[in-house]
Amino acid sequence: MTDVHHSHNPVDLAPGDEDEGRIGPRLIGYVVGLGLALLLTATSFFVAGTDLVWQPSIPVAIIVLAIAQMGVHLVFFLHITTGADNTNNVLALAFGIMIVVLVIGGTLWIMANLNHNMLPMDQIMRMQR
Amino acid sequence: MSVTTMTPDLHQAQGLEVTDNPGPAPKRIVTGYGFWIFILSDMVMFSCFFAAFAVLSGETAGGPHGAELFNLKNVAIETGCLLLSSFTCGMASIAADLRNRFWFQVAMAVTCALGLAFLWIEFHEFADLVARGAGPSRSAFLSAFFTLVGCHGLHVSAGVLWLLTMMAQVFAKGFRADIQRRILCFALFWHALDIIWVAVFSVVYLLGSGA
Numbered sequence: 001m002t003d004v005h006h007s008h009n010p011v012d013l014a015p016g017d018e019d020e021g022r023i024g025p026r027l028i029g030y031v032v033g034l035g036l037a038l039l040l041t042a043t044s045f046f047v048a049g050t051d052l053v054w055q056p057s058i059p060v061a062i063i064v065l066a067i068a069q070m071g072v073h074l075v076f077f078l079h080i081t082t083g084a085d086n087t088n089n090v091l092a093l094a095f096g097i098m099i100v101v102l103v104i105g106g107t108l109w110i111m112a113n114l115n116h117n118m119l120p121m122d123q124i125m126r127m128q129r
Numbered sequence: 130m131s132v133t134t135m136t137p138d139l140h141q142a143q144g145l146e147v148t149d150n151p152g153p154a155p156k157r158i159v160t161g162y163g164f165w166i167f168i169l170s171d172m173v174m175f176s177c178f179f180a181a182f183a184v185l186s187g188e189t190a191g192g193p194h195g196a197e198l199f200n201l202k203n204v205a206i207e208t209g210c211l212l213l214s215s216f217t218c219g220m221a222s223i224a225a226d227l228r229n230r231f232w233f234q235v236a237m238a239v240t241c242a243l244g245l246a247f248l249w250i251e252f253h254e255f256a257d258l259v260a261r262g263a264g265p266s267r268s269a270f271l272s273a274f275f276t277l278v279g280c281h282g283l284h285v286s287a288g289v290l291w292l293l294t295m296m297a298q299v300f301a302k303g304f305r306a307d308i309q310r311r312i313l314c315f316a317l318f319w320h321a322l323d324i325i326w327v328a329v330f331s332v333v334y335l336l337g338s339g340a
Contacts, residue, residue, distance in 0.1 A: 012154055014161030016222075016317045023223060030219040037212050041330075045205055048335040059336055066331035070324050077215055077320040089165055096169035100176040107180035 013085040016078055033076025040069040157310055164314040168321045171284075175325050178280055179332060182273040186337060190268040195337030198263055200254070204334045207250050208326065211285075214243035215323045218316055225312045228304045237296050240319070244289045251282050274333065281329055284322050291315055 013019065020026055044065040047058055074080045080089055119127075154162075186195070221236035255275070258264065265275035295315055298308050 012158050014158040014313060015165040016161055016313050016320070017157070023227065026223055027220075030216055030223075033219075034212060034216040037215075038209075041205075041208055041212065041327075044331060044335060045201065048339055049201070058339060062331050062335050062339075066327055069327045073215070073320060073324045073327065077219060077323070078317065088162060092162075092165055092169055096172055099173050103173065103176045104180045104183065108183055111184045 015089040018079045029076055033072060036072045037069055040065050160310045161313050164317055168317055178277040179328065182277045185269040185273040188269040192268040193263050198258060199334050199338045201334060201338060203250055203254060204330055207247050208330050210243045210247040211323050211326050214240045215320055218319045222316045225304060225309060230299065233299060234296060237292055241289055241292050244285055248282060248285055278329060278333060281325055288319055288322060
């Protein structure tokens with residue numbers, strides 16, 4: 001355990017641990033991650049307030065930028081990579097993303113459908129009289 | 130025929146390396162993986178709050194909309210605090226791996242200060258909303274807002290308490306293997322909170338004040 005390397009086992013890596021043992025590249029990784037995250041954040045705040053772009057595209061742009069920034073955080077801060085030593089972590093993440101997409105997408109779909117099929121509230125009130 | 134089926138046993142008996150079975154994983158990997166599963170389940174819980182917020186974001190019951198309530202400048206400062214604290218948390222991880230007590234404590238102290246700054250701004254925002262009559266009981270939109278953003282704030286508060294605990298443990302016990310595993314889990318937790326905040330400021334504040 002005196003070594004900087006934690007991987008006694010060459011085939012696996014704990015989530016959050018890095019392949020790289022030297023300080024220099026690790027430091028650069030965090031600096032690059034912070035730079036990209038700040039850039040994406042600044043872009044989405046700028047896009048939200050600007051009238052330079054076509055207005056209906058703004059929500060899509062904000063969501064795309066948010067997903068990109070989550071990817072940056074996963075790679076540069078949480079060190080989830082596509083390497084063979086990360087397979088278990090990536091598979092768990094993929095399952096988590098699947099559940100999140102199902103919950104959010106399914107909720108929005110079903111609730112929009114119910115809203116669409118429901119009578120307006122004043123008509124429901126009239127029928128109850 | 131029988132010789133080929135017995136080969137693995139023979140290899141083990143002769144003390145040769147059996148490459149396809151490296152044995153149980155080290156404790157650091159098992160602990161980190163278990164905590165990773167917890168973080169993913171936490172994200173699933175947040176996704177339920179996000180789904181509720183997305184459905185209820187238009188149900189203001191005649192009350193104020195997000196565009197009238199949110200101060201995007203404060204949100205930008207909060208975001209900056211959390212991003213920088215994620216960076217300093219990474220510095221603390223490096224210092225912990227190098228077993229450098231001084232820089233570990235400095236990086237963790239900066240992380241703590243940034244986390245507290247975030248909580249301070251968020252607390253004032255909430256207090257201001259309630260004082261303006263836009264508390265969680267005003268409309269379904271505001272209930273969903275306070276649940277989602279408040280839940281993230283509670284996670285950050287718990288993270289700050291954990292952070293202080295880790296500083297005390299390293300101060301008292303040094304970089305033992307079990308303490309190093311706790312530092313790994315704390316770093317995972319803190320970085321994951323940042324990911325959730327990215328979704329919060331995008332979906333709640335930016336989309337909410339645009340609509």
